[in-house]
Amino acid sequence: MxxxxxxxxxxxxxxxxxxxxxxxxxxxxxxxxxxxxxxxxxxxxxxxxxxxxxxxxxxxxxxxxxxxxxxxxxxxxxxxxxPKVISKKGERRGIFSxxxxxxxxxxxxxxxxxxxxxxxxxxxxxxxxxxxxxxxxxxxxxxxxxxxxxxxxxxxxxxxxxxxxxxxxxxxxxNIPFEPDHPMEDRCGSCNKCVDVCPTGALVQGGQLNAQKCIAFVTQTKGFLAEEFREKLGNRLYGCDTCQTVCPENKGKDFHFHTEMEPNPEIAKPLLKPLLSISNREFKEKFGHVSGSWRGKKPIQRNAIIALAHYRDETAIPELITVMKDDPRPVLRGTAAWALGKIGGQDALEALQHAFSVEKDEEVLQEIRKGLYFFAEKKQG
Structure with missing residues (x-):
């Protein structure tokens, strides 16, 4: 042939x-x-x-x-x-891209x-x-x-x-020598919306990305997030779609051709608080089939904590205190301390003060200090 x-x-x-x-x-x-x-x-x-x-x-x-x-x-x-699920007070949700x-x-x-x-x-x-x-x-x-x-x-x-x-x-x-097709003409023109609205300025210029600043990358890291990224994360658990959602070429584009790609709202937009105590087995059973699970549960849990702080969800204070006290992973203990400071409240303050007296990890202590500093700021304000 x-x-x-x-x-x-x-x-x-x-x-x-x-x-x-x-x-x-x-x-x-x-x-x-x-x-x-x-x-x-x-x-x-x-x-x-x-x-x-x-x-x-x-x-x-x-x-x-x-x-x-x-x-x-x-x-x-x-x-x-x-079918949509609604994020509401006491039942806040995160989002996978x-x-x-x-x-x-x-x-x-x-x-x-x-x-x-x-x-x-x-x-x-x-x-x-x-x-x-x-x-x-x-x-x-x-x-x-x-x-x-x-x-x-x-x-x-x-x-x-x-x-x-x-x-x-x-x-x-x-190894088959097919006749090549022709590249398509660039249609972005003078539009610069994606560059202008990138939350962290990761799109340095059109077509050039600093992946180290991109939220899609940041959500997949496993360590402490820099303060600048915590403020920009919002309720994102994995990935970021901002540069796509603002693109005029994507307006009205929504295709449901493949049943495998259809989102389960409870997985694509899960409740945040249950994520803080999810076991490895439960995480694998619920999220193991999606691409956002490839780094394991730790980054997702850290991002969930930051999302709860973003919402100032006071109903999450007991869960966050438990994480700060008992979680064996310093990144989660420290991020929970930071979140408690952001959310505020007497229970959060007392828990932070106690944690400061017993915590041994220096990075976690630094996050507890940040949490306590937020209280001091509020008092002065």
């Missing part, structure tokens, strides 16, 4: 297995991306979660023997929840890529493949941009005309 005919058949087949968009790209070096990544490294803007070898991230020939082309796929995900709604997108994309591999192998038995999602070496966005899936927006997401930036990306390197 000639590759032009095979390409048409692959495109047709992809639609039958739930691939919303597919494109084909040359496997040549991603020169522009390589320059940008080295600059990011120089500026220390990287998250540390990505593949560290920039050469492997930008040169397909280093990770695949004699590549001839790359197939890029995109799956659209929902931007709105169906849309990229953590439903089944972990890595699982969903790998399923589609595997089906695509099997189909191509039937048509062309000599075909070889290497498929990956964002945990692989290649930069998904660079591949998708070259393959004409969408353009690389100022918010550092691929934006498609059909689905906005609410798409998951995956790719497959192969």
């Amino acid at each position: 000639d590759t032009a005919s095979l390409k048409k058949e692959i495109i047709a087949y992809s639609k039958t297995i739930g691939i919303d968009k597919i494109g084909f790209a040359s496997p040549s070096t991603f020169e522009e991306m390589k320059v940008r990544l080295y600059r990011q490294q120089e500026l220390r803007y990287q998250s540390g979660f990505e593949e560290k070898d920039i050469e492997k991230r930008t040169e397909p020939s280093l990770i695949f023997d004699k590549p001839k082309s790359i197939i890029s796929i995109a799956l659209a995900y929902p931007s709105k929840m169906g 849309r990229a953590s709604w439903g089944t972990d997108y890595h699982t969903v994309l790998r399923d589609r890529l595997k089906k695509l591999e099997e189909y191509i192998a039937l048509k062309m038995p000599e075909a070889r493949f290497k498929s990956m999602v964002d945990t692989g070496e290649l930069v998904d966005r660079a591949v998708a941009e070259r393959a004409g899936i969408g353009w690389s927006g100022k918010n550092c997401s691929i934006i498609t005309p059909e689905f906005g930036s609410y798409v998951y990306l995956g790719e497959m390197i192969t």
Whole structure:
């Protein structure tokens, strides 16, 4: 079979297995991306979660023997929840970003890529493949941009005309020489909304992200959060959607094509207080299938504590006191102390004073001091 005919058949087949968009790209070096990544490294803007070898991230020939082309796929995900749950006094809720709604997108994309591999192998038995999602070496966005899936927006997401930036990306390197598709024209123009409203200024300029300041990254760290981030976190438990929700290209975009991606409101927007005492087993059973669980429960619990402080939820004071007194993890004890100071109240003050007299960890003591300082400030004010 000639590759032009095979390409048409692959495109047709992809639609039958739930691939919303597919494109084909040359496997040549991603020169522009390589320059940008080295600059990011120089500026220390990287998250540390990505593949560290920039050469492997930008040169397909280093990770695949004699590549001839790359197939890029995109799956659209929902931007709105169906049945809604309300955050109310005494029952405050946190929120997982849309990229953590439903089944972990890595699982969903790998399923589609595997089906695509099997189909191509039937048509062309000599075909070889290497498929990956964002945990692989290649930069998904660079591949998708070259393959004409969408353009690389100022918010550092691929934006498609059909689905906005609410798409998951995956790719497959192969030894089949498909005719490449053409990149799409950038449509961001003079719009700068995402850069202007980024809560922490992580979007340094259009298309350049300081991941160390990005809330989506910060929510996944495990240590104490810097004060500047605590104030910006709001009720976010995992990820941040601000740069997507303000994008004009995303206005009115909401697609529910894949049942695996449908959010369960009680998981996507869970009650905060129960998270403080959730066991490892309970956490895995409830949240283990979503992408936001990959770092374990500790970051989620820390973020839940900060969210309770954001709400000034006085009903959470008993739970926060328990965490400050009994949790074996200094980060949670200290963050709970800080939150108690933010929320205020006589019970919180007495608990902080007692904790200060018995706590041994210096970092936790520092957070207790902050909590007590908030009381002193209120008294003076």
